[in-house]
Amino acid sequence: MLKNGPKQAISDNAIGHKVPRTERGRRTMRAILDAAAMEFGANGFGETSIVSITQRAKVALGSFYTYFDSKEEVFRALVKDMSERVKEQAAAAMTGRENALEKERTALSAFIEFSREHKEIYRIIDEAEFADPQSYREHYQGTAERIFMRLQKGADNGELSTQLTEAHAWAIMGMNVFLGLRYGIWSEEMTASEVANIAHGILSDGIIKK
Amino acid sequence: MLKNGPKQAISDNAIGHKVPRTERGRRTMRAILDAAAMEFGANGFGETSIVSITQRAKVALGSFYTYFDSKEEVFRALVKDMSERVKEQAAAAMTGRENALEKERTALSAFIEFSREHKEIYRIIDEAEFADPQSYREHYQGTAERIFMRLQKGADNGELSTQLTEAHAWAIMGMNVFLGLRYGIWSEEMTASEVANIAHGILSDGIIKK
Structure with a gap:
């Protein structure tokens, strides 16, 4: 991460997905991860869809793709x-x-x-x-x-x-x-x-x- | 299992599948289990089929169904x-x-x-x-x-x-x-x-x- 770079809303991290840099972005990311935990935990990887995660997280599909490219990610x-x-x-x-x-x-x-x-x-x-x-x-x-x-x-x-x-x-x-x-x-x-x-x-x- | 019942080639066991009671039957069962280990181990449960197991075991599909009712079994x-x-x-x-x-x-x-x-x-x-x-x-x-x-x-x-x-x-x-x-x-x-x-x-x- 650039120390003195321009202020960004998101940046890449080492594991591939984007990292939110605003408080609101962090809350969205947290909501997605918590919903993903519930969905993957209850239904398994194969039966979980991105839509089921965003619905549970109550975030827009577009917000999901702001941070993640795929279900795998x-x-x-x-x-x-x-x-x-x-x-x-x-x-x-x-x-x-x-x-x-x-x-x-x-x-x-x-x-x-x-x-x-x-x-x-x-x-x-x-x-x-x-x-x-x-x-x-x-x-x-x-x-x-x-x-x-x-x-x-x-x-x-x-x-x-x-x-x-x-x-x-x-x-x-x-x-x-x-x-x-x-x-x-x-x-x-x-x-x-x-x-x-x-x-x-x-x-x-x-x-x-x- | 009946103690004095008629001599049977196969019988049920506690976990559902049939148990061979002839040496040949035991060899077939062993071949099926060994092939199942290779197939499930290499490809996972979802991607393994009964046919892939019988082909690897070199046994007829009918022999499989003599002992097992399903992939789950x-x-x-x-x-x-x-x-x-x-x-x-x-x-x-x-x-x-x-x-x-x-x-x-x-x-x-x-x-x-x-x-x-x-x-x-x-x-x-x-x-x-x-x-x-x-x-x-x-x-x-x-x-x-x-x-x-x-x-x-x-x-x-x-x-x-x-x-x-x-x-x-x-x-x-x-x-x-x-x-x-x-x-x-x-x-x-x-x-x-x-x-x-x-x-x-x-x-x-x-x-x-x-």
Whole structure:
């Protein structure tokens, strides 16, 4: 983005769709993404149309095409958006005073809360494996990288084992995704923090009898 | 199934499709399931037809209908079959002399080997979330139950913590699924046993610096 360029209402971003630069444009974009989440989540990629999204969003078809060229593009933007929101939700839940393992617990608890409020997230991310494999891969690679960076920080400051690898981050992400599916989406028989405590216990002590 | 009924070539089973009771019938069924795995794995549920399966299997269309009523039914049978084979692969890899944690390591290593030889498994199980949600759920519930039973056995004989719950089994399953995706399907930069050792280390000691 040009630092001193002329003021623009929209600009391209790295993932293809246009980025609104006015408050009104941002609200329209948000309405489209929220409606897309509901439509793709309820009906799947194949059964969702651009018109069904704009009708639900209560925006004109022309406004849709101001920002997106196709259904594929809005789907890609949505996966990216959900990925970002999960990340922001975790970041917002951190107090900054947690130790390394407590950070993982906070991130998982925030993820489970988010999943409960946005149950469509699993369907959308999971469908990306078929509808948009690159977004699917980027979502998980990005999430694993974030976890791995936190693990490295924890190792650097002496809290965590110095032997941790990218594979440890993938193992933790897998725990989180499946705990979220089982206890965020399928049932709410445990609180988010109870679920996060289970993972925390494993990461803290393993499961051997002490 | 009637205990003393007349000898039948085929019978119904619990998941709907017919079960062959002759060796030749079993070979035909196996050929159909193997071909279905290739077709669904390569082209997805929507793009796969019964004819594409029978052509690949080199069996007559009539033979298909001897065992299955529809594409949905062969897909359901395939998910069940893959689920069973993963289970059998793990069971076959066990020596019976492992301790409780070594059992989990063996199961994961066997799963990663299986995934590498049958890379279509992820696509098929993952697509079941959309094409056949009940099979999807049963696959993961069944897998988690098996893990949980092993954990309980380990707790009973004093090896594992007595605090383990179904959620621990889901956490372990999640680790396995994501390690399998990353190091079984996406790349083979680590051996199956190296990957299994990562999970084993987490379950054994956690990730805190000792």
